[in-house]
Amino acid sequence: MADGTISTGQADTTATPALEFRPIHISGYDRQVHDFYPTPDWVTEALLKHVTLRNPVWEPCCGDGAMARVLERAGHKVVATDLVDRGFGRGGVDFFACTAFPAGCRAMVTNPPYGDGGEMVRANNASLNFQRFVRHALDLTERANGQLALLVRFQWMAGKRASTLISAAPLSRVVVLTKRIQWFDLGENTNAGQHHHAWLFWDCSHGGLLPPSLVFSD
DSSP, X not given: OOSOOSOOSSBOTTOOOTTSOOOTTOOSBOOOGGGOOOOOHHHHHHHHHHOOOOSSEEETTOTTSHHHHHHHHTTOOEEEBOSSOOSSSBOSOOGGGOOSOSTTOOEEEEXXXXXXXXXXXXXXXXXXXXXXXXXHHHHHHHHHTOEEEEEEEGGGGGSHHHXXXXXXXXXXXXXXXXXXXXXXXXXXXXXXXXXXXXXXXEETXXXXXXXXXXXXXX
């Protein structure tokens, strides 16, 4: 989701009518290539209300800069990279090929690709790909003795593998978003968000034996 997660901006003519129930993983719209869905500003702002980030901040899935711009407006220095060049930051940077934070960076903040749309879902196991991203992000964060904030689907946290992975690092805070995210706006044709989300925030300065705090934000 190079900075985002579900939908395109073009309605699928076979989309389920708004008044009917849809499976939780179906948005009713075509998927974007590379899981590119810009993150609405309020989502990043919700994180910043509840955590203090150390500078500079690395955004490794910057997309068109939606999240990075919010961080910059809040006074943070941001290093923005992405596998795909969308006209913002540095393109062509493979996150999985990175062995460390960019020089000087102390925190990573991103909306990682969930890998459940397009070719990815047909060729790979989306859940395992997402776990691979989280595991690599945690590894880089621990090497940097830094901070990591990831936007995830709330339901994902309840999985056995996910819970083991989440607990393997110093989780400091969980910021639950009480409002569902709409990744696009088509006026009256826009489907309601299908997922609840939360920010997971790890901080290597947080004591390993201290439990994380849980806060709610909209």
